[in-house]
Amino acid sequence: MRNAFAKQVTELAQCDARVVLLSGDIGNRLFDDLKAKCPDRFFNCGVAEANMIGMAAGMAMSGLRPICYTITPFITYRCMEQIRIDVCYHHQPVIIVGTGAGLSYASLGATHHSCEEMGMLRLLPGLAVVAPADAMEVRGALKAALQYPGPVYIRIGKKGEPVIHSTEPDFQIGKALSLRAGKDVCLLSTGNMLPAALETADLLAKENVSAAVISFHTVKPLDETLLTDAFQRYKLVVTLEEHSVLGGLGGSVAEWRADQTVAGARLLRCGTPDEFLHETAEQEDAREKFGLTAPALAGRIRAVLG
Amino acid sequence: MTSAAPNLELTARQLRYRLIQMSHAAGTPHLGSALSCVDILVAAYWNVLKIEATRPADPCRDRFILSKGHAATALYATLAERGFFPKDWLETFATHGAPLAEQPAPNCAPGVELATGSLGHGLPVGVGMALAARIQKQDYRVFVCLSDGECNEGTVWEAAMFAPAQKLEKLCIIVDYNKWQATGRSNEVMALPSLREKWAAFGWDAHEIDGHDIAALTRLLQSVPNGSGKPVAIIANTIKGKGVSFMQDDNNWHYRVPKAEEVAAAKKELGLA
Numbered sequence: 001m002r003n004a005f006a007k008q009v010t011e012l013a014q015c016d017a018r019v020v021l022l023s024g025d026i027g028n029r030l031f032d033d034l035k036a037k038c039p040d041r042f043f044n045c046g047v048a049e050a051n052m053i054g055m056a057a058g059m060a061m062s063g064l065r066p067i068c069y070t071i072t073p074f075i076t077y078r079c080m081e082q083i084r085i086d087v088c089y090h091h092q093p094v095i096i097v098g099t100g101a102g103l104s105y106a107s108l109g110a111t112h113h114s115c116e117e118m119g120m121l122r123l124l125p126g127l128a129v130v131a132p133a134d135a136m137e138v139r140g141a142l143k144a145a146l147q148y149p150g151p152v153y154i155r156i157g158k159k160g161e162p163v164i165h166s167t168e169p170d171f172q173i174g175k176a177l178s179l180r181a182g183k184d185v186c187l188l189s190t191g192n193m194l195p196a197a198l199e200t201a202d203l204l205a206k207e208n209v210s211a212a213v214i215s216f217h218t219v220k221p222l223d224e225t226l227l228t229d230a231f232q233r234y235k236l237v238v239t240l241e242e243h244s245v246l247g248g249l250g251g252s253v254a255e256w257r258a259d260q261t262v263a264g265a266r267l268l269r270c271g272t273p274d275e276f277l278h279e280t281a282e283q284e285d286a287r288e289k290f291g292l293t294a295p296a297l298a299g300r301i302r303a304v305l306g
Numbered sequence: 307m308t309s310a311a312p313n314l315e316l317t318a319r320q321l322r323y324r325l326i327q328m329s330h331a332a333g334t335p336h337l338g339s340a341l342s343c344v345d346i347l348v349a350a351y352w353n354v355l356k357i358e359a360t361r362p363a364d365p366c367r368d369r370f371i372l373s374k375g376h377a378a379t380a381l382y383a384t385l386a387e388r389g390f391f392p393k394d395w396l397e398t399f400a401t402h403g404a405p406l407a408e409q410p411a412p413n414c415a416p417g418v419e420l421a422t423g424s425l426g427h428g429l430p431v432g433v434g435m436a437l438a439a440r441i442q443k444q445d446y447r448v449f450v451c452l453s454d455g456e457c458n459e460g461t462v463w464e465a466a467m468f469a470p471a472q473k474l475e476k477l478c479i480i481v482d483y484n485k486w487q488a489t490g491r492s493n494e495v496m497a498l499p500s501l502r503e504k505w506a507a508f509g510w511d512a513h514e515i516d517g518h519d520i521a522a523l524t525r526l527l528q529s530v531p532n533g534s535g536k537p538v539a540i541i542a543n544t545i546k547g548k549g550v551s552f553m554q555d556d557n558n559w560h561y562r563v564p565k566a567e568e569v570a571a572a573k574k575e576l577g578l579a
Binding site: 055 | 420431432438439442460461467472
């Protein structure tokens, strides 16, 4: 996903003179092409993320369209107040991109995990929260963010994730993408859980459970049209995310559902629990521990369906 | 500019009295902090900034950010006096639904560049504005006024390291060094001294002056950019509560609100009664 990000930013910067990339001292060589093509619009802001966000707000106030990029926990938790005041309170069109989101950097320890940041950020007024599923969605998300009239947070994975979409989808912030139709269960996947969601649907199909798969890439604003339909149409709606079940996609959908007059389908939230991952683990090990692999997910869904 | 100083000295006294009236009428604190930065604002807004009250959003205007947002009355009174908005807005200051809140909201009034109130935000945003000027090949300068207590915030020093690396010579900070923060001596709460040497060590062209000397402030502010290739830091030595003997250097006036008789006494001391 991050290579797609670098390529897309370079393309956008070449055709839009307002685009500026601010990086928090990561992406060694990743932005060489951008630096060569637009040398005055790339800044390594050092290991000073809060200052980077404040500067981006100042640039946006002056007519530019800054894109800030670094490792997810540092560009979110660390500069929460700069995002809240400088960016959101002033409603500036700053694009904030966190890389290595969720458990992508599981092996680096909990300092580098981000399983709470969507819950924190979606509380900020006017901020869109987007988690693209693959390299194609990353490209679409960036283009859509540049057209969006307010600030956008985009969480992306690392490199080498499977590419699901064969072509770039029509990516609109707040409009989920349907990948597969189904009759019994609706899997709402956000971010890099999409391959696991598709695999889960395959496993369920073998047991005659028909599962729809949706790339629910925007956690805020929610695609309420799709949710209304899904909770009426299916027996079970499942949210899948590399994020805590508190506050992220599952939390958002649960809040939304609580306000509906007709509750409809049952909701199952699959994500990380309310705890830090203390053990040494690669991303797949961490997913296994938290029950986020396809076999584990299929098992939980079958158990709920009874 | 020395020739303009006598009139501006009167303007500064009139502004100080206005702040005292506003604090009294609205029952708002931070009077001492507002009084200490008046001369900085007068020098900037009357002698230095390339701004026009009728064109507050002109992309080419110089920017002035009052990062110490708790001193907002000083900014409001200055902008009203310079014609950015009607002076009667000051009379509804901090009342329900009025444009001017205790600390400035985004776009609350013409001339207010940034919503401030949480410290440590003005300089990073100002650095972003200065970079934007360079990218967009515009000539404007960016001035950011900080409080000494604000220099406790880490983001001030993140920005302080970044701006010289980019050689942002059209950026200038003014520290309103009144030696008090909310609940203690700013030189004791944190190891603030020597503030000028700190900014110089961070790569700024750093100066220390009397922050109540309008002519001296004017000379330094006007010199930006000064050919050094560095951003400029002005450590302005000031007195909290400046202008009124019973408020000067008394930190009770960080929070105290003046009573009617104190407003009258202040008026007399300011030579306006």
